[in-house]
Amino acid sequence: MCWLCDSGKPQLHGNSQLGRRDFLKTAAATGLTAGGLNLFAARPARADDDRDDPPEDSGRRGRRYVIRGGAVMTMDPRMPNKGEWTQADVLVAGKKILAVGPNLHAGGAGEIDARGRIVMPGFIDTHHHQFETALRSYLADGVLINDGSGSRASERTYFERILLTFAPVYRPEDVYISELFGGLAQLDDGVTTVHDVSQIHHSPQHSDAAIQALFDTGRRAAFGFFESAGAAILGTNPGNQYPQDAPRIKQQWFSSSDQLVHMIMGGEVYLGDASTEQSWKIGRQLGLQVAAHILSPFGIRPIMDALAQGQGGSNHDIGIGADNLFIHMTGMSDDAWKAVQRVGAQVSIAFPIEMNMRHGMPPIVRMLSMGMEPSLSTDVEVTLTADFFTQMRSAMNLQRVVVNQMILDSPNGNQNLPDPRNWELPQTAVTVPGPFPYWPTPPADVPPPLATRDVLRYATINGAKALRLEGKTGTLTPGKEADIIILDATAPNVFPVNNVPGAVVSLMERTNVETVIVAGKVRKWKGRLLGVDLPRLRQQLEASRDFIFAKAGVAQELFH
Numbered sequence: 248m249c250w251l252c253d254s255g256k257p258q259l260h261g262n263s264q265l266g267r268r269d270f271l272k273t274a275a276a277t278g279l280t281a282g283g284l285n286l287f288a289a290r291p292a293r294a295d296d297d298r299d300d301p302p303e304d305s306g307r308r309g310r311r312y313v314i315r316g317g318a319v320m321t322m323d324p325r326m327p328n329k330g331e332w333t334q335a336d337v338l339v340a341g342k343k344i345l346a347v348g349p350n351l352h353a354g355g356a357g358e359i360d361a362r363g364r365i366v367m368p369g370f371i372d373t374h375h376h377q378f379e380t381a382l383r384s385y386l387a388d389g390v391l392i393n394d395g396s397g398s399r400a401s402e403r404t405y406f407e408r409i410l411l412t413f414a415p416v417y418r419p420e421d422v423y424i425s426e427l428f429g430g431l432a433q434l435d436d437g438v439t440t441v442h443d444v445s446q447i448h449h450s451p452q453h454s455d456a457a458i459q460a461l462f463d464t465g466r467r468a469a470f471g472f473f474e475s476a477g478a479a480i481l482g483t484n485p486g487n488q489y490p491q492d493a494p495r496i497k498q499q500w501f502s503s504s505d506q507l508v509h510m511i512m513g514g515e516v517y518l519g520d521a522s523t524e525q526s527w528k529i530g531r532q533l534g535l536q537v538a539a540h541i542l543s544p545f546g547i548r549p550i551m552d553a554l555a556q557g558q559g560g561s562n563h564d565i566g567i568g569a570d571n572l573f574i575h576m577t578g579m580s581d582d583a584w585k586a587v588q589r590v591g592a593q594v595s596i597a598f599p600i601e602m603n604m605r606h607g608m609p610p611i612v613r614m615l616s617m618g619m620e621p622s623l624s625t626d627v628e629v630t631l632t633a634d635f636f637t638q639m640r641s642a643m644n645l646q647r648v649v650v651n652q653m654i655l656d657s658p659n660g661n662q663n664l665p666d667p668r669n670w671e672l673p674q675t676a677v678t679v680p681g682p683f684p685y686w687p688t689p690p691a692d693v694p695p696p697l698a699t700r701d702v703l704r705y706a707t708i709n710g711a712k713a714l715r716l717e718g719k720t721g722t723l724t725p726g727k728e729a730d731i732i733i734l735d736a737t738a739p740n741v742f743p744v745n746n747v748p749g750a751v752v753s754l755m756e757r758t759n760v761e762t763v764i765v766a767g768k769v770r771k772w773k774g775r776l777l778g779v780d781l782p783r784l785r786q787q788l789e790a791s792r793d794f795i796f797a798k799a800g801v802a803q804e805l806f807h
């Protein structure tokens with residue numbers, strides 16, 4: 248049976264009972280005639296396919312090329328057509344977007360054929376620890392801190408193993424290769440901007456290695472100058488110059504704002520009030536954003552309350568401001584949230600990691616209830632992928648599981664969630680009028696379920712705002728730099744497209760990321776990163792991994 252057929256809209260099935268004449272009649276009625284609606288048809292094979300190279304010298308001053316005929320989703324609703332076209336072109340000159348719209352005249356500019364593709368801004372990750380790339384998947388079962396339960400999740404834990412065992416043995420060359428490899432991997436995934444929360448500053452050489460790798464990756468990045476992991480607890484890492492090395496780093500690496508990498512000051516508040524006092528003051532003196540992990544498992548709730556009242560730090564004179572970027576924000580008080588909103592601080596949520604590693608409930612419903620929105624962060628690949636499609640789907644689905652349950656439960660208890668061990672409707676469940684007695688109208692104070700455009704906004708322009716980069720990236724607005732991804736919508740996991748934002752968020756993954764452009768320069772072309780010697784980098788990363796495990800005295804057990 249077919250619901251659409253039964254309701255009088257005949258559909259074409261594999262062994263269609265419809266005759267050809269019936270099909271043509273239906274097709275004509277729906278405008279689906281031969282030659283029409285072939286937007287997402289595969290491109291015809293071209294004789295010169297092997298000469299189908301990326302535009303020459305892309306990103307260079309004066310070089311122009313046009314991305315032709317894709318479904319364009321600019322993520323800028325102020326543009327004509329709300330910034331969305333089923334078929335349009337993007338004209339790039341040098342590192343900037345010159346124009347976006349249908350049938351652009353591009354003179355003799357080079358062309359990228361984007362028929363059957365979706366063209367949108369690159370993704371922006373506002374919190375990622377790239378130095379951990381060598382340790383990928385090691386902590387796939389672990390939580391944040393050993394809880395003493397003896398469960399598998401407590402055997403290998405983030406605090407004890409990653410921060411206190413592995414991180415302290417890193418050499419500058421280990422920092423470099425992990426940072427580079429992790430960055431290239433995300434470029435391959437369409438993530439054109441990252442905030443790298445490097446907590447591996449055992450010496451100025453370690454810091455320089457991390458920064459060099461961010462520049463060498465060739466994507467947009469905020470270098471987050473955080474602590475020397477483990478130093479405060481173990482009393483080791485004698486070369487550690489955090490936070491007082493910040494002015495040297497800023498001066499040496501970040502005196503220009505016209506480059507792909509900029510600097511953020513790490514201001515962790517769980518390192519003690521003296522460290523907060525020093526790091527926040529240095530960061531603010533240098534005019535940098537100050538970022539910090541804020542989560543209740545590390546005892547931060549009262550610290551955050553003091554900061555919200557302007558009484559943080561050892562002199563009780565540090566307060567939060569619009570220059571803060573807070574990561575996680577799980578388990579914080581009402582007052583802290585109100586202060587975050589009042590001052591206009593940025594919030595980055597790592598949905599999958601927070602769900603997995605016991606950070607606490609990602610605070611999305613609270614943010615939406617207050618009229619706020621987050622950016623997205625991948626956090627650590629020791630436990631979960633840094634893939635951004637996973638980010639968007641996790642954000643959307645976590646929010647939906649919570650609000651859907653709040654709505655279903657609303658007639659029974661003022662949106663108090665039921666005992667999470669037993670989410671069944673109570674025996675005495677209150678019913679509502681209408682044909683579906685257990686399908687209440689959503690209460691006014693429950694945010695609507697997130698839609699695909701919402702999480703796309705989190706993944707792009709919200710990330711740009713969170714890193715103070717909205718003047719440069721986050722949307723395909725003419726005048727911004729060209730950070731563009733071209734997604735293959737003819738691939739078997741996506742075709743046929745019936746909704747462009749939906750196809751990207753609900754169906755796509757890394758293999759659909761066909762072309763990646765950063766500041767006008769093509770970095771991935773037809774599925775392959777350009778100018779990257781992967782076999783050599785793999786060798787270096789493997790050697791680094793072997794050193795780190797050996798030095799830390801940890802056995803490599805692939806089937807632990």
Ligand SMILES: [Zn+2]
Binds near residue numbers: 376
């Ligand atoms: Zn983190």
